[in-house]
Amino acid sequence: MRILVTGAAGRLGGRLVETLGARDHAVIGVDVADFDIADFAATNRTVGQIAPALIIHAAAWTDVDGCARDPEQALRVNGYGAQNVALAAAAVGAAILYVSSNEVFSGTTKQPYREYDATAPINPYGYSKWVGERAVLTLNPRHYVVRTAWLFAHGGKNFVQSILNAATQGKPLRVVTDEIANPTYTDDLAAAIADLIETERYGIYHLVNEGACSRYEFARHILDRTGHIETHIEPITLSEWPRASTPPPFAALENLHGKLLGVTLRPWQAAVDAFLEREGRIERGAGR
Ligand SMILES: NC(=O)c1ccc[n+]([C@@H]2O[C@H](COP(=O)([O-])OP(=O)(O)OC[C@H]3O[C@@H](n4cnc5c(N)ncnc54)[C@H](OP(=O)(O)O)[C@@H]3O)[C@@H](O)[C@H]2O)c1
Numbered sequence: 001m002r003i004l005v006t007g008a009a010g011r012l013g014g015r016l017v018e019t020l021g022a023r024d025h026a027v028i029g030v031d032v033a034d035f036d037i038a039d040f041a042a043t044n045r046t047v048g049q050i051a052p053a054l055i056i057h058a059a060a061w062t063d064v065d066g067c068a069r070d071p072e073q074a075l076r077v078n079g080y081g082a083q084n085v086a087l088a089a090a091a092v093g094a095a096i097l098y099v100s101s102n103e104v105f106s107g108t109t110k111q112p113y114r115e116y117d118a119t120a121p122i123n124p125y126g127y128s129k130w131v132g133e134r135a136v137l138t139l140n141p142r143h144y145v146v147r148t149a150w151l152f153a154h155g156g157k158n159f160v161q162s163i164l165n166a167a168t169q170g171k172p173l174r175v176v177t178d179e180i181a182n183p184t185y186t187d188d189l190a191a192a193i194a195d196l197i198e199t200e201r202y203g204i205y206h207l208v209n210e211g212a213c214s215r216y217e218f219a220r221h222i223l224d225r226t227g228h229i230e231t232h233i234e235p236i237t238l239s240e241w242p243r244a245s246t247p248p249p250f251a252a253l254e255n256l257h258g259k260l261l262g263v264t265l266r267p268w269q270a271a272v273d274a275f276l277e278r279e280g281r282i283e284r285g286a287g288r
Pocket of ligand 1: 032035
């Protein structure tokens with residue numbers, strides 16, 4: 001299939017280009033250097049020239065605190081940018097897969113969210129991703145909305161690297177115990193998306209590594225698996241960690257819809273171990 005991937009220079013987009021290319025799709029990766037998704041004319045023109053059968057829209061402004069400081073820009077890029085991409089896809093008869101976020105939920109429940117549970121974003125990033133969802137859902141009937149959470153990837157900034165760097169440099173670690181979600185490995189997510197698009201079963205999906213944990217438990221697992229068992233982490237609450245954005249406290253997702261189609265991801269602990277193994281942080285074979 002001829003597939004256009006936006007956000008191709010990003011953590012997930014880069015992995016999508018590799019994974020889909022390895023499965024013999026004709027993949028064209030684009031990023032902000034090629035065109036700005038917030039510019040409708042440029043988006044429409046480029047999509048028209050490329051004429052894909054499917055657009056995987058992974059581009060976004062993912063700086064959650066930045067979005068809280070500049071909600072209009074968040075909306076411009078994540079909300080109306082997704083609208084532009086959805087319109088451009090519809091104009092060339094392409095299907096669209098929009099990568100969304102667990103932050104479209106309020107996080108006030110205690111049960112993992114299912115695909116058709118009510119959304120209620122509580123911060124500007126979540127709101128902007130929710131607007132993107134609404135646009136995609138209404139403008140192109142051949143849509144997949146894939147919500148995910150807490151991505152970690154090789155290269156670039158992510159929680160796993162930050163925890164390991166702090167531990168290695170002997171910096172004090174303070175991590176929140178009351179923010180819960182699903183750590184998700186971009187390699188696993190890219191493979192699951194590649195499986196999903198084969199089905200042509202359009203709809204809303206929650207593609208995350210299986211299981212959920214707090215940021216504290218996530219950090220503890222990373223340190224315990226990499227020989228930092230003695231490293232202390234001070235458990236704190238969200239109220240003790242002031243930041244511009246307010247994260248939904250319990251925003252774990254359940255992959256119910258994908259599972260019905262056989263699209264599943266392994267438990268998050270196994271995914272973290274596989275990541276650490278590929279980074280050379282733990283012995284080969286330990287991450288299976
Ligand atoms: N990271 C997570 O934990 C997480 C969790 C849930 C959902 N998601 C969603 O998953 C998707 C991929 O996330 P990611 O972590 O791979 O993001 P990422 O690494 O930040 O990559 C996003 C890419 O989009 C580009 N971009 C930003 N603004 C753009 C614009 N106006 N026009 C064109 N391209 C633009 C970025 O370029 P610059 O870097 O130059 O800005 C970047 O290369 C996003 O839709 C995100 O909302 C992420």
